[in-house]
Amino acid sequence: MAGLAGRLARRWCSGLLRSPLQVPALGLHMGGPAMRTSQKDFNNAVNQVKLLKEDPGNEVKLKLYALYKQATEGPCNVPKPGVLDFINKTKWDAWNALGSLSKEAARQNYVDLVSRLSASSESPSPEAPAADRKQPESDTLVVTSEDGITTIRLNRPTKKNALTNQMYHDIMAALQAASKDESVITVLTGSGDYYCSGNDLTNFASVPPGGLEEMARRGAVLLRDFVNCFIDFPKPLVAVVNGPAVGISVTVLGLFDVVYATDRATFHTPFSHLGQSPEGCSSYTFPKIMGSSKAAEMLIFGKKLTAQEACAQGLVTEVFPDGTFQKEVWARLKAYSKLPPNTMRISKQIIRNRERETLHTVNAEECRVLRERWQSDECMNAIASFLSRKAKL
Numbered sequence: 001m002a003g004l005a006g007r008l009a010r011r012w013c014s015g016l017l018r019s020p021l022q023v024p025a026l027g028l029h030m031g032g033p034a035m036r037t038s039q040k041d042f043n044n045a046v047n048q049v050k051l052l053k054e055d056p057g058n059e060v061k062l063k064l065y066a067l068y069k070q071a072t073e074g075p076c077n078v079p080k081p082g083v084l085d086f087i088n089k090t091k092w093d094a095w096n097a098l099g100s101l102s103k104e105a106a107r108q109n110y111v112d113l114v115s116r117l118s119a120s121s122e123s124p125s126p127e128a129p130a131a132d133r134k135q136p137e138s139d140t141l142v143v144t145s146e147d148g149i150t151t152i153r154l155n156r157p158t159k160k161n162a163l164t165n166q167m168y169h170d171i172m173a174a175l176q177a178a179s180k181d182e183s184v185i186t187v188l189t190g191s192g193d194y195y196c197s198g199n200d201l202t203n204f205a206s207v208p209p210g211g212l213e214e215m216a217r218r219g220a221v222l223l224r225d226f227v228n229c230f231i232d233f234p235k236p237l238v239a240v241v242n243g244p245a246v247g248i249s250v251t252v253l254g255l256f257d258v259v260y261a262t263d264r265a266t267f268h269t270p271f272s273h274l275g276q277s278p279e280g281c282s283s284y285t286f287p288k289i290m291g292s293s294k295a296a297e298m299l300i301f302g303k304k305l306t307a308q309e310a311c312a313q314g315l316v317t318e319v320f321p322d323g324t325f326q327k328e329v330w331a332r333l334k335a336y337s338k339l340p341p342n343t344m345r346i347s348k349q350i351i352r353n354r355e356r357e358t359l360h361t362v363n364a365e366e367c368r369v370l371r372e373r374w375q376s377d378e379c380m381n382a383i384a385s386f387l388s389r390k391a392k393l
């Protein structure tokens, strides 16, 4: 029965990309995805599906179908097909699983999904020569590969490894390369006494010709793409937190598989102090990891956690004495890197895949909210205070 259902579903899915759901061609939206999806963006995405070079597989096609129905008709409003009507039941289940998701959110998710599919079908294949892959363009990020471990090291110690716009791009490129290289485990760490002091606040200092609104729009697109790389990273991802961590470097930890910290590390998300709101999917991962009230204390009130506290809350896997931190952690990672790579990838997939779409939705929503926050007086005043040296955390 399952085999028959699978075959029928496969046959149905193979026709889906050419189904009458699609609208006539419109111009292709290939720039950074807009944060508020217009009908035109949605129509473009529907059209873009037909141009995909690779078959995205049945699971994805079903997702596209469900999001399309939700975006155009709203929550599933038709009776459940009978158990023997395999094809329609599969479609119905996928649509119904979206519950009360709004039409706008479904449209946004559809556009996001298509944009990711388009990007991955255009990204260089693993066999592409290394020169074709984007390498870090400055020495603020150092990427090395040894003993089956690719290490991405933030290397701006005099600025506490604050993340410049270029560094976001370099980290994304490094993650993309690491996802395809020979290594088994990928590590993110920092140079010097800090792990990372979060977003470089001077990123906000140069306002582009389009003004604050354009700056916020660009920031939101960059942030969304950056966080998506962590959500989609296919291999075991480990944070080696060598010192204090602030802002975005803390929030994305919820997307890592393992987090090792020195006992000198602290974990600080001072969003309210900065007139900003949570990102890195922390509005979803933190309550899940530590419970809603502990998450609220961090994300709303900006409570700074010690490494031991972060470990007790489940954000950190294990804390090591600073004196032996590097030695112990790297010895551990080298041993783990000898484990069978495919098995580890598959285990990660089974742990993470169920939540991937949810995380993309959360990420898009957080970026939409932040885009507005970045244009608020509260945020502008906080950043002006830091830049004029009046404020420090």
Ligand SMILES: CCCC/C=C/CC(=O)SCCNC(=O)CCNC(=O)[C@H](O)C(C)(C)COP(=O)(O)OP(=O)(O)OC[C@H]1O[C@@H](n2cnc3c(N)ncnc32)[C@H](O)[C@@H]1OP(=O)(O)O
Pocket (backbone or CB within 6 Å): 158, 159, 160, 162, 163, 197, 198, 199, 200, 201, 202, 219, 220, 222, 223, 246, 247, 248, 249, 270, 271, 274, 276, 279, 386, 391, 392, 393
């Ligand atoms: C597009 C994507 C956007 C994603 C958004 C993410 C949100 C966040 O990440 S919010 C968090 C933002 N980070 C901060 O607010 C931290 C600000 N920095 C500080 O409060 C302090 O510098 C510190 C507590 C991290 C360290 O204090 P300490 O006294 O030990 O050292 P300093 O003398 O202050 O720092 C040395 C040097 O580094 C500069 N610096 C440190 N952090 C940042 C930063 N985040 N942005 C820009 N510059 C930073 C600091 O100004 C000093 O520079 P000078 O030597 O030139 O004075």
